[in-house]
Amino acid sequence: MATAAKATKYVGKPIKRKEDPRLVQGIAHYVDDLKLVGMLHMGIVRSPYAHARIRSIDTTKARSAPGVVSIVTAEDVDGAIGPVPCGAMIPDMKPAPRPVLATGEARFVGEGVAAVVASDPYALQDAMELVEVDYEPLPVVVDPEKALRKDSPRVHDVHADNAAYRWELEGGDIKKAFKQADRVIKVHLTNQRLIPVAMEGRAVLAQYDRGDNRITLWSASQIPHILRTQIAAMLNFPEYGVYVIVPEVGGGFGSKLNVYSEEALACYLAMKIEKPVKWTEGRRENFLATIHGRDQIADMEFAVKRDGTVLGLRAHFIADLGAYFQLLTPLIPTLTGLMCVGPYKIPNVRAEITGVFTNKMSTDAYRGAGRPEATYFLERGMQAVATELKIDPAELRRKNFPKAKEFPYATATGLIYDSANYQGTLDLALKKSEYKKLRREQAAARKSKTGRLMGIGLGSYVEICALGPSSAMPSGGWESATVRIEPTGRVRVLTGSSPHGQGEETSFSQIAADLLGVTMDDVIIVHGDTSAVPYGIGTFGSRSLAVGGTAMYRAIEKLRDKLLKIAGLVLSEDPANLVLRNKQIVSKRDPKKSMSFADAVGAAYTAKALPPGVEPGLEATHFYEPTNFTFSFGTHIAVVDVDPETGDVKLRKYIAADDCGNVINPLLVEGQLQGGIVQSVGQAYFEEAVYDDQGQLLSGELADYAIPRASDLPWIETYNTVTPTPVNPLGAKGVGEAGTIGATPTLVNAVLDALAPLGVRNIDMPLKRERVWKAIREATAGPSGRPRRAK
């Protein structure tokens, strides 16, 4: 195991978070908590139509409303602000750049049409209602399958059809696999559109300083540096004059891994008016105009042997991209393609994706981003295989897992899985859930004819984490850190990662303190300030600890070597014999030879007696480029009771057995898993972004879009095995998205397992009572239309 994990003072322990005291006291600052002198408020007038020509915009009345300072429309910003950037390129992709304000046409409900600036938020609301827009409604297309038909209305007139791109991937010999198969099992599945719902919506504050020609942008973002670069590009403004600061962020889940029109508009207006401009997203806006996730349809065919061996997989995915491309919109579905074989040895694969334009908000990275879709489709498929072939789902999985000794394992989709023991997490989940006992209980329930429908669901997954090698990432997939040991011996870590709830101030401090033999209180982790920290990529894709943490680790190694050289000279000892511990530098050979950490640090700064070739000061930067992704994995088991009368699903028990490599802080890992699993409960049972056929978002508020509440949930048990990754020196893989990847199919499989004796093979998510009830009715209704008994 890695050195960091061996030094055990902090690493590996469930240490309470450093972030929490300020957060529990309400003295931390999110963007909306900031107030600048002369600050104005921006609001966006949004299209109520999913597709409409904008004939004219009359702002006369609004302009004369009290408190109004400025109103701009597409005409005003044309040429001054470039479109929202898209960082993903797919061969032959049709471009769909989003103008910061709707230009000529509005293409989804919620698209910005005008930006209004007023002196206070109440005056702003009044004035926005006075902006008169003359719309000519145009034909709308909402359903991605209909959008692909020849006679469909087109979202973008400039394109011949709504197929944004076709992407394909093939590995092995797919034809042969299907020729050799005993059976071909087909599934048609949907993975519904979701709304991320970070508890803090987006928020932006922009300030322009004419003297320095400087823009300072505070934004609730996951990617401060990318935002800085893109804002500079959109405004054609020198990047050295753009300062992005990300203060406390109230959750992201991918929704803040983007560059949004409001960020550029606020900067533009702050420059124009020369007053600070703030924009705080309302929840309704958050539902309409912050990225959505998922929204894919899959057709899959599994070529299988009678014994359950999966020989090949043919998959076609339709991905609803929405009307425009946000930062990574076209890229996300390709992750579904890449991960479509999951943790199984499926040597022959063909995956195709059709990306489709519709009159809806863009989809983009929502927690898991492409991988939950892949895992859901695959695990539902495996469930179907198990049911058709009458093989226990646990045994089917075991049969198709590569063995631990086969890693690194090359998939037919072209990835190299770093390290794993899939049987290990499967066995752990089976053991902890008392799987055999559960199956006996289920058999008894099925025999008892009480009508009790008990279901046991399994889901195994592999998560592509630690995004990722730069060769596979549009923005570069490295991360940076600068570590500065200050003359007083305190350690300042500047990281390019940009945590927003994950607790990296704690986990990074644990690693740094152990490496340098100081206390966690001696370390401060600084993030999210582009003028302070080196250029970084940000926090997403389960990458911060594995990639950002490794950058810090490498930078600290440089400083440690330097300190030991300096101490070696003072102590007349070979630096190779020196170690850092308890704020001392001590010789392993001769414990009498020691000096304090502070004295060695002091020596670096006073620079009176430095070894030859050693520079004064104690600062090191490292840009860490990972050689591969890392691949976390696990098996989850859910137990449900379905009420045959009402369709109500009661989630009784949930067991998660995960492996994310070495664990730096088990408390934080548990937190990530719990939260992710519950987001999956949301997708599996409650959540769905519903657009009507005119493109109105019906589930456009928290009243209509049900995210899980505390009482919806059982006690969730999490367990883990540890298979370190050889990819980075921490041995840590990543865990941010594991819950949303592994849990969704598990939860649905449990319900389908309960309904299997009735012959129910599919219910589309979310498994609301109504849908489950209907499925039960349809399955049990005899020719007379009356329910008949279960088979």
Next chain:
Amino acid sequence: MGVEIQVHVNGKSFQNEVDPRLLLVHYLREVLGLTGTHIGCETSLCGACTVLIDGHPVKSCTMLAVQADGAEITTVEGLSSLPEAGGGLHPIQEGFWEKHGLQCGFCTPGMMLAAVGLLRENPSPTHAQIRRALDGNLCRCTGYQHIVEAVEYAARKLRAHKR
């Protein structure tokens, strides 16, 4: 025009002239500068803006500032000055810290105040009672389990304090 209100917030008295349509949450945040109370939906669904009014949890985006005239209000900033806090962090704040009851922290102030409201009515709640009492407060990060443990921690601590 403006309406005169007098409120007691976290033990201090304030007198202000406010617009009749000003929401209480905006009064707390913008007029008094108490930004620990967050706004997550402005429709009383998420509970991020929960404060105690005369001891009871109330969503402060549901209420106008003028309706709070004469009220005793406790916000997250006032938790540590409640008598049971004993001059340090309030047991509920301690509980959230100890049990990893928060991640991004945005829902936390409202969640803690809802929990304090519960514990005043029911000092020994079961898990189910805790979950029920927090149903009006949404959290997207934690999955609630650690929050339940945090509330239990606080309940234990508060019961010990009373003994």
